[in-house]
Amino acid sequence: MTGSIAPSGAALSRALTRHVQPGSPHQPRAVLEVGPGTGAVTRHLAQRLGPNDTLELVEANRPFVDHLAAALRHDARLAAIAPRTRLHHGLIQDQQLGHYDHIVCGLPFANFPPSQIEAVVRQLLASLRPGGRRVRGES
Incomplete structure (x- = not known):
């Protein structure tokens, strides 16, 4: 359930x-972050969201979901976007995804079998709007 021993650093x-x-x-965007962990990357995303942009977070690890839920209430950087943020607990494969302008993926793909990686990537690409951007990294 956890792919890293430490949160993503500022450079990543x-x-x-x-x-x-x-x-x-004037151009609201939908952003999806998969595997936000404790929210290190989420805090950077929050700075880049416009006033009408939305953010969806999908996290499989329950303690991280609880941590993010509290941060959305109490961390000023995240509380500002909380009304426009949806936090989902579960595997990305089990989610009904919308369509997104940007997808940021912090899943530890090195921990997954190739068939699971292919399924997740296919699902994410199918959720990306034409002209959208995806960025993958391992947190």
């Missing part, structure tokens, strides 16, 4: 969010 968080340019109130 910046790299994973670099294609999510600060949003415009």
Whole structure:
């Protein structure tokens, strides 16, 4: 359920969010983060969301979901986007995904069998809007 012994650092968080340019109130975007862990990358995404952008987080690890839920209430960086954020507990394969302009994936693919990786990547690509961006890294 956990692919790393430490949260993503600032350099990795910046790299994973670099294609999510600060949003415009005139063009709302939908952003999906898969495997947010404790929210290190999420905090960087929060800075790049426009006032009408939405964020969905999908996390399989229950303690991380609980941590993120508390952070969305109490961490000023995340509380600002909490009304536009949906947090889902479970595997990405079990989610009914929408369509997204940006997908940031922090899943530890090195821990998964090839067939599972292929299924997840297919699912994520099917959820990416035409012209959308996906960024993958391992947290």
